[in-house]
Amino acid sequence: xxxxxxxxxxxxxxxxxxxxxxxxMKDGTTFTWSNYFxxxxxxxxxxxxxxxxxSKSDVASIKKENDSEGTTVIPTKGGSEAEKEKxxxxxxxxxxxxxxxxxxxxxxxxxxEKTFTAEEKSSRPIVLSLPDLNWALEINAIGFSMEDFEIxxxxxxxxxxxxxxxxxxxxxxxLEKAPKKGNAKDCRSYYWSKAQKSPFPKTDIKMxxxxxxxxxEYFVKEYMGRELNQKxxxxxxxxxxxxxxxxxxxxxxxxxDQQLFEAxxxxxxxxxxxxxxxxxxFHYGNLFYWQKKYSKAxxxxxxxxxxxxxxxxxxxxxxxxxxxxxxxSYGISGDIENAKKIYNSAISKExxxxxxxxxxxxxxxxxxxxxxxxxxxxxxxxxxxxxxxGEILPNPRNDSSFKKYINTEKFKAELNQIE
Numbered sequence: 001x002x003x004x005x006x007x008x009x010x011x012x013x014x015x016x017x018x019x020x021x022x023x024x025m026k027d028g029t030t031f032t033w034s035n036y037f038x039x040x041x042x043x044x045x046x047x048x049x050x051x052x053x054x055s056k057s058d059v060a061s062i063k064k065e066n067d068s069e070g071t072t073v074i075p076t077k078g079g080s081e082a083e084k085e086k087x088x089x090x091x092x093x094x095x096x097x098x099x100x101x102x103x104x105x106x107x108x109x110x111x112x113e114k115t116f117t118a119e120e121k122s123s124r125p126i127v128l129s130l131p132d133l134n135w136a137l138e139i140n141a142i143g144f145s146m147e148d149f150e151i152x153x154x155x156x157x158x159x160x161x162x163x164x165x166x167x168x169x170x171x172x173x174x175l176e177k178a179p180k181k182g183n184a185k186d187c188r189s190y191y192w193s194k195a196q197k198s199p200f201p202k203t204d205i206k207m208x209x210x211x212x213x214x215x216x217e218y219f220v221k222e223y224m225g226r227e228l229n230q231k232x233x234x235x236x237x238x239x240x241x242x243x244x245x246x247x248x249x250x251x252x253x254x255x256x257d258q259q260l261f262e263a264x265x266x267x268x269x270x271x272x273x274x275x276x277x278x279x280x281x282f283h284y285g286n287l288f289y290w291q292k293k294y295s296k297a298x299x300x301x302x303x304x305x306x307x308x309x310x311x312x313x314x315x316x317x318x319x320x321x322x323x324x325x326x327x328x329s330y331g332i333s334g335d336i337e338n339a340k341k342i343y344n345s346a347i348s349k350e351x352x353x354x355x356x357x358x359x360x361x362x363x364x365x366x367x368x369x370x371x372x373x374x375x376x377x378x379x380x381x382x383x384x385x386x387x388x389x390g391e392i393l394p395n396p397r398n399d400s401s402f403k404k405y406i407n408t409e410k411f412k413a414e415l416n417q418i419e
Contacts, residue, residue: 140267
């Protein structure tokens with residue numbers, strides 16, 4: 001079964017490789033890549049929309065999944081343990097707004113399995129959109145679980161992968177800025193010409209249209225001596241200046257399985273006047289946060305938090321990440337007071353989560369409130385046992401937020417007591 005899934009995904013990416021790589025970020029997000037390479041301080045891969053990179057410092061682990069070898073954990077780069085500790089940017093709030101905004105916490109917030117546990121692993125529609133769009137692709141795909149989701153660094157493309165484990169249907173798709181003007185048929189012609197160059201032998205090719213959707217159906221009966229009898233369907237749409245490709249596939253296909261494809265197609269629509277939910281806004285914020293464009297991340301994170309305050313839909317672990325990164329974005333952007341408000345509000349809801357107190361202590365220190373910094377550091381250590389799996393409470397002795405106090409007798413005495 002693992003071999004089948006990998007082959008299906010490779011068909012979508014037009015790649016002959018059997019292995020896939022799980023790039024697990026420290027905030028819990030997981031990317032599925034067919035290949036990757038190192039470029040300076042980044043891990044990169046090639047997508048339909050161009051090169052996509054993530055910073056090595058933001059990667060928790062890379063797992064290679066192979067049909068015959070199982071899963072292999074590939075060590076990420078980072079040097080000796082001493083060098084890693086030295087390079088860990090634990091400061092949450094900058095001492096001076098003009099200082100280059102380069103420090104982001106180094107910790108693993110949650111496991112990859114927790115990334116898509118609520119909105120994206122439910123029976124809600126799959127939604128694909130981008131920060132600058134006021135519409136979205138919506139797929140009413142009941143029974144499908146989102147397995148991978150990513151937005152291109154420049155915000156001009158996005159993709160997903162989902163699976164219905166009960167029926168065995170795999171679905172993937174992307175939305176990107178169109179390379180030229182055209183309708184759904186033009187979109188089909190452009191992408192299908194590329195798909196035909198893949199090494200997989202395609203038979204029984206059939207083209208049709210259903211409303212605004214241009215369709216290609218075909219079979220991959222076998223590959224490298226392996227019998228697949230895999231039915232594939234690509235549905236193409238065009239909206240504004242963007243093109244969309246949705247790919248469905250199922251191995252060991254039987255004639256009665258056609259209704260599974262038709263059920264998905266019947267649920268595809270372009271939703272006008274789209275308003276993103278808290279999870280999508282969270283992803284938008286991450287897009288800018290990972291690029292260290294903190295002031296641009298703030299509006300999306302803040303909107304997501306406002307929605308969560310009205311109706312909690314995100315998994316609790318992701319909510320912790322949202323609050324944490326919103327507060328850090330405010331602080332690094334020089335807005336210490338709003339950072340304090342975010343953490344104080346979060347503490348009123350989760351009074352035993354240590355990182356909120358630690359972050360608040362950093363904010364207090366940055367605003368020359370030594371007593372407030374000490375008070376919150378004590379509370380952070382008091383609730384240290386409540387850290388999320390993979391988290392490590394930063395050492396205030398190595399945190400530049402406390403640099404101006406580190407040699408004062410009062411601060412040293414308090415640290416000696418709480419550590």
